[in-house]
Amino acid sequence: MMKHFPDRQTVERVRRTYPAGCRIVLDQMEDAQAPPVGTQGTVIGVDDIASIMPAWDNAGSLSVAYGEDRCHKIATEEEAKITLEWYGRHQSKENAKCPRCGKLMDGPTTRHALSRRASITICDEDGMKEALEDAGIMERFPLMQWAAITIPQNGGGAWKG
Numbered sequence: 475m476m477k478h479f480p481d482r483q484t485v486e487r488v489r490r491t492y493p494a495g496c497r498i499v500l501d502q503m504e505d506a507q508a509p510p511v512g513t514q515g516t517v518i519g520v521d522d523i524a525s526i527m528p529a530w531d532n533a534g535s536l537s538v539a540y541g542e543d544r545c546h547k548i549a550t551e552e553e554a555k556i557t558l559e560w561y562g563r564h565q566s567k568e569n570a571k572c573p574r575c576g577k578l579m580d581g582p583t584t585r586h587a588l589s590r591r592a593s594i595t596i597c598d599e600d601g602m603k604e605a606l607e608d609a610g611i612m613e614r615f616p617l618m619q620w621a622a623i624t625i626p627q628n629g630g631g632a633w634k635g
């Protein structure tokens with residue numbers, strides 16, 4: 475089948491929309507080896523024909539072909555939670571960055587607070603805030619606004635917490 479190649483503006487638009495490090499969810503892929511719909515991945519880059527090149531979470535690295543396959547950037551609290559669980563499994567053992575506020579967490583990560591929202595460690599201050607949120611004293615801070623979500627989604631590169 476003859477492929478229709480996207481023009482340069484399209485390639486640039488896809489690159490701006492899906493910066494390296496942003497998190498995506500697979501919606502559709504025509505490939506026998508494709509990961510299941512709903513699989514999340516981290517974008518590595520976008521190639522010259524506007525294919526998005528991800529590292530799927532434990533599911534290989536098949537590209538999302540422009541005009542054929544479909545994906546979207548994580549957008550819901552449920553999708554953000556899946557990303558945070560994934561980060562939690564790869565969190566640095568020492569001097570990690572708090573995924574909620576982005577601040578450095580000195581020393582061993584286990585010495586800090588376990589989030590009530592996902593299996594991931596956060597700074598003590600944020601641990602306190604979550605407790606206050608659950609007590610109804612503070613308004614709940616959406617997962618989509620955590621530093622580990624907003625920085626990669628907006629072109630700040632892959633989260634290294």
Ligand SMILES: [Zn+2]
Pocket residue numbers: 572573574575576577596597598599600
């Ligand atoms: Zn924090």
